[in-house]
Amino acid sequence: MAAHLDLEEQEQLEQLKAFWKRWGNAITWLLTLALVAYAGWTGWNYWQRNQAAKAGAMFSELERAVQAGDLAKGAAVFGTLKQDFASTGYAAQAALMTAKLQLDKEKADDARATLTWAVANAKGDAYRDLARLRLAALQMDAKQYDEAAKTLEGVKSADFAPLAADRRGDLALLQNKPDVAKAEFKKAYDGMDKQLDYRRLLEVKLASLGVAVGDAATASGAAQ
Structure with a gap:
């Protein structure tokens, strides 16, 4: 019985040696x-x-x-x-x-x-878009209108879309394009959370262009 086990062990050992000889380097690597x-x-x-x-x-x-x-x-x-x-x-x-x-x-x-x-x-896209919005404002201050337009085109985040529209409205006013400004300010107003105070500023901008929104639009409708 012992001899039989020895033969089995030797056979297994030989199989193991053969396996390692074939695959040992690959396994090591x-x-x-x-x-x-x-x-x-x-x-x-x-x-x-x-x-x-x-x-x-x-x-x-x-x-x-x-x-x-x-x-x-x-x-x-x-x-x-x-x-x-x-x-x-x-x-x-x-x-x-x-x-x-x-x-x-x-x-x-x-x-x-x-x-x-x-x-x-x-x-981070958010930081880059925020930098674009601030950069565009400085470019407008420096009368670099074409550069500002290109900078604003780079704002892709939906979270910053209303602010980008507001900036484009400011740019349009500087370029004497009131109709474009109206459209951009309205886009910014509609896209902004109703709880944000910033919408009040947009209401003022739109009112200066003859567009009533918010409370002003409600009052105008009631008067009619």
């Missing part, structure tokens, strides 16, 4: 690749967390500079975020914040450059 992939994934996650933590600390420093009105410090911190942490959401927020500080300090050219960077590089 697969295991190696799996370990390398796991190590890479773990390392990438660690790097991402590390980058986010560093970017967060830099963003806090920028917030302090903005609160103090320190443009030089704020611009320097944003430069670091832009160079070393552009892939993080903090860089996008920093661009919007820095542009506002630059504008407050009457550095409109610098603010446009900062927002232009955000449009091209910010992480």
